[in-house]
Amino acid sequence: MKLKNQAIIVTGGASGIGYHAGLALAAEGANIIVADFNLDGATKVAAELTQKGVKAFPFKVDVSKASDVETMVNFAVEKLGTLNGIFNNAGIGLVKPFLEMDPATYLKVIEVDQHSVYYGMYYAAKKMVALGAKGTFVNTASIYGSMAALGSFNYNAAKAAVINMTRAAALELAPHGIRAVAVAPGFVNTPILGKDAAMKEALAKQHLHGKLIEPEQVASVVAFLFTEAASAINGSTIPVEDGFQIFKNS
Numbered sequence: 001m002k003l004k005n006q007a008i009i010v011t012g013g014a015s016g017i018g019y020h021a022g023l024a025l026a027a028e029g030a031n032i033i034v035a036d037f038n039l040d041g042a043t044k045v046a047a048e049l050t051q052k053g054v055k056a057f058p059f060k061v062d063v064s065k066a067s068d069v070e071t072m073v074n075f076a077v078e079k080l081g082t083l084n085g086i087f088n089n090a091g092i093g094l095v096k097p098f099l100e101m102d103p104a105t106y107l108k109v110i111e112v113d114q115h116s117v118y119y120g121m122y123y124a125a126k127k128m129v130a131l132g133a134k135g136t137f138v139n140t141a142s143i144y145g146s147m148a149a150l151g152s153f154n155y156n157a158a159k160a161a162v163i164n165m166t167r168a169a170a171l172e173l174a175p176h177g178i179r180a181v182a183v184a185p186g187f188v189n190t191p192i193l194g195k196d197a198a199m200k201e202a203l204a205k206q207h208l209h210g211k212l213i214e215p216e217q218v219a220s221v222v223a224f225l226f227t228e229a230a231s232a233i234n235g236s237t238i239p240v241e242d243g244f245q246i247f248k249n250s
């Protein structure tokens with residue numbers, strides 16, 4: 001086990017990539033705070049992780065609120081005794097053409113997908129430095145942090161910021177023994193994609209295997225990034241996109 005007794009917060013832990021990351025981290029022996037807006041879902045996931053032999057606790061958080069995130073970090077240390085990392089993963093998409101991208105729609109996604117990553121790294125870093133604890137931050141970016149997509153001006157802005165905030169945090173936190181890295185998934189088969197089967201099939205074709213990426217395939221990379229085996233990966237964003245960015249369907 002590569003993460004035995006490491007204390008890690010997973011945001012968006014009730015569903016999709018976060019749920020599978022919790023499973024992958026627990027399989028390596030990590031203790032987990034399953035943090036999500038959806039407390040019922042987080043409670044079920046924490047119970048499932050506990051059955052795997054690790055400590056796991058649910059926490060209701062709105063990651064777009066600084067005070068919630070600060071309370072979540074304090075809760076983690078209270079329950080797990082220390083803090084060794086956070087997976088800043090909770091996120092949403094609100095798709096609208098640019099001419100309808102009103103400030104409320106823009107800001108909602110910036111607050112949930114971008115500001116949350118700052119809050120998570122800021123409060124976790126302050127706590128870890130105070131405790132003398134070392135560890136890793138992993139942030140969920142997207143291929144759409146370095147490419148543009150129609151209807152996604154807000155999401156493109158937020159995920160691009162996640163990529164450069166990850167670099168900036170890595171630079172500042174290296175002297176404290178904290179790494180910061182990100183993953184940039186292609187289209188992943190989770191509830192965030194909605195229920196339109198035709199749309200999902202069209203998205204699937206944009207990957208080299210012709211399939212959507214499964215959340216387990218992102219989670220395994222996330223778990224690796226938390227381990228010592230990834231100790232020379234710092235400030236980087238790792239694409240998990242099955243070739244999405246290297247070819248275009250004809």
Ligand SMILES: NC(=O)c1ccc[n+]([C@@H]2O[C@H](COP(=O)([O-])OP(=O)(O)OC[C@H]3O[C@@H](n4cnc5c(N)ncnc54)[C@H](O)[C@@H]3O)[C@@H](O)[C@H]2O)c1
Pocket residue numbers: 011012013014015016017018035036037038041061062063064089090091092093112113140141142143184185186187188189190191192193
């Ligand atoms: N699925 C994809 O195709 C894809 C691709 C690239 C990046 N991502 C990113 O992956 C991350 C996880 O998404 P997913 O695909 O697993 O989707 P998901 O909808 O399955 O999971 C997202 C989770 O985040 C939680 N959440 C949403 N807003 C929150 C808030 N304000 N506070 C706390 N929790 C909140 C939801 O309750 C949900 O459990 C997101 O950041 C998303 O942008 C997803």
